[in-house]
Amino acid sequence: MEKRILGLDPGLATLGFGAVLCNPAATGAAQVSILDFGIIQTPAHQEIGDRLCMIYDDLHSLLDYVQPDLVAIEKLFFYRMGNTIAVAQARGIVVLVVAQFKLASVEFTPAQVKQALTGYGNADKQEVQQAVARELKLEKAPKPDDAADALALALTAWFQA
Amino acid sequence: MEKRILGLDPGLATLGFGAVLCNPAATGAAQVSILDFGIIQTPAHQEIGDRLCMIYDDLHSLLDYVQPDLVAIEKLFFYRMGNTIAVAQARGIVVLVVAQFKLASVEFTPAQVKQALTGYGNADKQEVQQAVARELKLEKAPKPDDAADALALALTAWFQA
Numbered sequence: 001m002e003k004r005i006l007g008l009d010p011g012l013a014t015l016g017f018g019a020v021l022c023n024p025a026a027t028g029a030a031q032v033s034i035l036d037f038g039i040i041q042t043p044a045h046q047e048i049g050d051r052l053c054m055i056y057d058d059l060h061s062l063l064d065y066v067q068p069d070l071v072a073i074e075k076l077f078f079y080r081m082g083n084t085i086a087v088a089q090a091r092g093i094v095v096l097v098v099a100q101f102k103l104a105s106v107e108f109t110p111a112q113v114k115q116a117l118t119g120y121g122n123a124d125k126q127e128v129q130q131a132v133a134r135e136l137k138l139e140k141a142p143k144p145d146d147a148a149d150a151l152a153l154a155l156t157a158w159f160q161a
Numbered sequence: 162m163e164k165r166i167l168g169l170d171p172g173l174a175t176l177g178f179g180a181v182l183c184n185p186a187a188t189g190a191a192q193v194s195i196l197d198f199g200i201i202q203t204p205a206h207q208e209i210g211d212r213l214c215m216i217y218d219d220l221h222s223l224l225d226y227v228q229p230d231l232v233a234i235e236k237l238f239f240y241r242m243g244n245t246i247a248v249a250q251a252r253g254i255v256v257l258v259v260a261q262f263k264l265a266s267v268e269f270t271p272a273q274v275k276q277a278l279t280g281y282g283n284a285d286k287q288e289v290q291q292a293v294a295r296e297l298k299l300e301k302a303p304k305p306d307d308a309a310d311a312l313a314l315a316l317t318a319w320f321q322a
Contacts, residue, residue, distance in 0.1 A: 049260025085249045092250030099210025
């Protein structure tokens with residue numbers, strides 16, 4: 001049965017999304033194809049509350065449109081100290097909206113995504129993006145980076161399904 | 162003109178709230194009185210997404226009921242390392258809902274609250290709670306602590322108004 005998987009890379013200024021369609025009944029490269037990808041952006045000069053409202057509303061529209069069967073969300077760690085609280089607040093909105101839609105979800109660390117896409121957890125950004133392009137039969141890596149990261153999350157969920 | 166100020170102390174397991182009614186036209190101790198206080202709790206065994214949904218729904222009910230003119234929210238720092246991300250995600254829901262209601266809001270650090278209530282930023286929890294009880298003409302400090310902290314936030318906003 002076909003499965004729609006949506007990857008979400010949380011952020012306050014830029015939230016990446018990437019959706020793939022997976023068909024276990026197909027063979028080889030036909031099993032997975034790209035549905036959509038992009039970013040939700042909020043302007044830095046706006047109040048944090050208004051920015052979270054934008055993310056909330058845009059995520060509702062996105063989930064209405066993509067109708068995913070599974071959502072893969074990036075796990076947050078402390079390595080991005082400077083803006084961890086801002087990112088965590090935005091991530092709270094992501095987790096909230098996914099739960100409001102009663103969707104199944106999984107979480108992956110960046111290292112798990114790298115491991116799944118390239119075979120080793122210390123791969124650099126470019127290697128991951130090349131793997132995303134290869135898996136999805138794209139001529140080049142999808143842009144911007146946050147959207148590529150979101151597609152990588154969706155693919156990781158697919159590989160582990 | 163009377164003003165309803167709601168203090169919110171964000172948390173995932175326990176979110177404290179405390180509302181006061183302020184009347185600048187009154188004299189002395191009659192200027193501020195307690196409206197309501199309490200906590201929103203979510204069970205630890207539930208999925209984080211479901212817990213954030215509970216906070217979202219309960220906050221909507223609370224704001225519908227209290228109809229505050231101003232909301233005071235505790236500022237989050239890194240000193241509570243262990244659960245900072247969980248608290249920040251819950252705080253994201255608080256900031257979101259306050260913005261959805263288009264309410265004016267202010268933020269205070271714990272040190273600012275201590276300074277405003279007791280006159281010095283290193284006061285201990287008990288001294289702050291005694292100050293809350295004194296300002297609100299209560300026989301003893303309101304319980305639980307998270308609700309008392311929320312009332313302290315509301316009073317801080319009032320003192321600074």
